[in-house]
Amino acid sequence: MSRETLRSRIAVIGVGTTAFGALPGYTPADLGLWALREALADCKLPATAVDGLIVTRIADNAAFAEAAGMSPDFSLVMPPFGRMAGIAIETACLAVASGRARRIALVYGNDGRSAGMVYGGKGTLPGAYGHDPFWAPSGMTSPGALHALMFSRYMAEHGATRAHLAEISVAFRSHAAQNPGAVMRKPITAEDHAAARPIVTPLHLLDYCLVNDGGVAIIVSDANLLEQTNPIPVFVRGCAHASDFRHASYPPDDCWRGAMGRAGEACFREAGAGPADMSGLAIYDNFTPSVLFALEGFGYCPPGTAWTRIQDGRLRLGGRWPTNTSGGQLSESYMQGWALHVEAIRQLRGQAAGRQITGAELIHVMTAAPQCSSVVYGGEP
Amino acid sequence: MTAAFSDAFWEGTALGELRLPFCRDCGNRWLPPIAICPRCLSTQIEWRVSSGRGVVTAACQFHRSYFPDLDLPLPYTVLLVRLAEGPLFYSNPADLASVPAIGAAVHATFARTSSGRVVARFVADGERK
Numbered sequence: 001m002s003r004e005t006l007r008s009r010i011a012v013i014g015v016g017t018t019a020f021g022a023l024p025g026y027t028p029a030d031l032g033l034w035a036l037r038e039a040l041a042d043c044k045l046p047a048t049a050v051d052g053l054i055v056t057r058i059a060d061n062a063a064f065a066e067a068a069g070m071s072p073d074f075s076l077v078m079p080p081f082g083r084m085a086g087i088a089i090e091t092a093c094l095a096v097a098s099g100r101a102r103r104i105a106l107v108y109g110n111d112g113r114s115a116g117m118v119y120g121g122k123g124t125l126p127g128a129y130g131h132d133p134f135w136a137p138s139g140m141t142s143p144g145a146l147h148a149l150m151f152s153r154y155m156a157e158h159g160a161t162r163a164h165l166a167e168i169s170v171a172f173r174s175h176a177a178q179n180p181g182a183v184m185r186k187p188i189t190a191e192d193h194a195a196a197r198p199i200v201t202p203l204h205l206l207d208y209c210l211v212n213d214g215g216v217a218i219i220v221s222d223a224n225l226l227e228q229t230n231p232i233p234v235f236v237r238g239c240a241h242a243s244d245f246r247h248a249s250y251p252p253d254d255c256w257r258g259a260m261g262r263a264g265e266a267c268f269r270e271a272g273a274g275p276a277d278m279s280g281l282a283i284y285d286n287f288t289p290s291v292l293f294a295l296e297g298f299g300y301c302p303p304g305t306a307w308t309r310i311q312d313g314r315l316r317l318g319g320r321w322p323t324n325t326s327g328g329q330l331s332e333s334y335m336q337g338w339a340l341h342v343e344a345i346r347q348l349r350g351q352a353a354g355r356q357i358t359g360a361e362l363i364h365v366m367t368a369a370p371q372c373s374s375v376v377y378g379g380e381p
Numbered sequence: 382m383t384a385a386f387s388d389a390f391w392e393g394t395a396l397g398e399l400r401l402p403f404c405r406d407c408g409n410r411w412l413p414p415i416a417i418c419p420r421c422l423s424t425q426i427e428w429r430v431s432s433g434r435g436v437v438t439a440a441c442q443f444h445r446s447y448f449p450d451l452d453l454p455l456p457y458t459v460l461l462v463r464l465a466e467g468p469l470f471y472s473n474p475a476d477l478a479s480v481p482a483i484g485a486a487v488h489a490t491f492a493r494t495s496s497g498r499v500v501a502r503f504v505a506d507g508e509r510k
Contacts, residue, residue, distance in 0.1 A: 118447070120447040122448070134387055134413040135471040136448060137494065138459055139443055139447070141448070145459060149439035149459070149461055150439065152440050152483060153439040156482075197444070199444060201442045202441065250461065
């Protein structure tokens with residue numbers, strides 16, 4: 001069968017977020033319920049008007065649906081990994097486009113801060129990249145170390161240094177300073193980045209995303225049902241994902257450019273738009289080098305050049321491609337990609353207050369990982 | 382504790398051998414150890430001794446401990462070595478805090494850790510350890 005276009009057949013009608021930070025006493029499901037309540041209020045629908053449910057980092061969809069007072073016929077659980085947000089949204093779009101559901105709630109909850117989550121060592125989730133018990137005697141563990149290894153190779157190949165990562169941390173923090181909901185709002189400088197304590201070098205503390213509590217919910221709908229709901233829909237113009245699993249436990253030689261290239265091409269074709277058309281970007285910033293890899297993999301900079309091109313301020317509000325305008329996962333909140341999607345939607349609705357991209361029309365949300373995902377949202381179909 | 386496929390790897394290091402799974406059907410060698418060939422899904426697998434030679438493709442240095450029970454004093458370096466036989470191997474330099482250049486030619490040496498396990502570590506060609 002040929003690839004059927006989803007272009008603007010599905011719209012986001014509701015988004016909801018909890019507070020972000022330390023929220024002791026709430027389970028991931030509680031945080032998901034809190035976010036779902038906000039998303040339902042956003043589109044002025046009761047939970048019973050939603051006939052699909054996808055939960056992530058929430059263990060049990062049945063218990064969650066029971067607590068939410070809903071009984072969705074289409075329902076599944078996706079793994080608790082950061083690379084899943086874009087893929088979950090694509091899955092929801094496929095289900096709606098094929099008539100399996102009319103409206104789907106995607107719900108995410110994360111109690112990582114209060115639970116003392118550590119992304120490395122013995123407790124690391126099976127399937128988290130950068131960790132395998134076989135390698136533990138070498139001390140190798142953690143996604144952070146995997147990205148440190150990737151960046152060590154990138155530096156050797158292209159001439160970048162650790163100092164070139166500072167612009168990413170500093171730019172996103174300057175955006176977070178304009179976001180009252182962000183966890184880390186105090187502006188930082190390149191000197192702060194240089195002086196931050198080393199974790200796994202070449203990466204230091206300010207190259208790592210936050211670990212915090214919070215929840216996110218996004219409600220998508222058949223675009224033919226919009227008159228019944230929110231007056232400010234945002235359309236999924238294109239979505240795609242692609243994988244490079246053959247060496248998933250190692251840093252890939254191409255920084256996942258092959259997989260990103262395939263996902264980007266399919267997504268841009270569906271959206272009828274490309275990098276030149278984007279008003280802003282949202283890049284999965286688990287670690288600062290991921291931003292460089294995504295800019296190169298999705299065609300915003302030629303391979304091996306992003307570290308130098310970003311120094312002109314193009315990622316900042318007012319620059320060519322304002323990126324992670326909420327502060328991203330480095331400064332707003334680590335919601336494993338979900339909050340980046342919410343920020344894209346708020347920007348396109350014109351609801352980003354002091355950090356609004358003037359005249360935002362198209363925003364591209366992208367992830368560099370063993371499973372690369374790409375979603376383009378637009379304010380118009 | 383039940384026998385794991387990777388036990389043969391650690392039996393090898395105890396003898397000063399760096400062993401790799403080898404597929405008798407397609408000739409593939411791979412890591413991490415999996416009991417089925419990832420290229421042809423054959424179960425006709427044996428362990429073969431590797432040359433222990435390779436090239437450093439990436440290096441990072443840990444300044445925080447994720448494994449408090451390992452005797453790896455901070456900071457310690459983790460290397461990714463492309464073995465001459467093809468597979469990638471996460472390891473350390475024999476001099477744990479040193480950081481070899483990316484692209485450096487290296488060879489395996491063996492060290493006994495406090496747990497009694499013998500691990501393979503790497504030194505630059507031309508150096509002895």
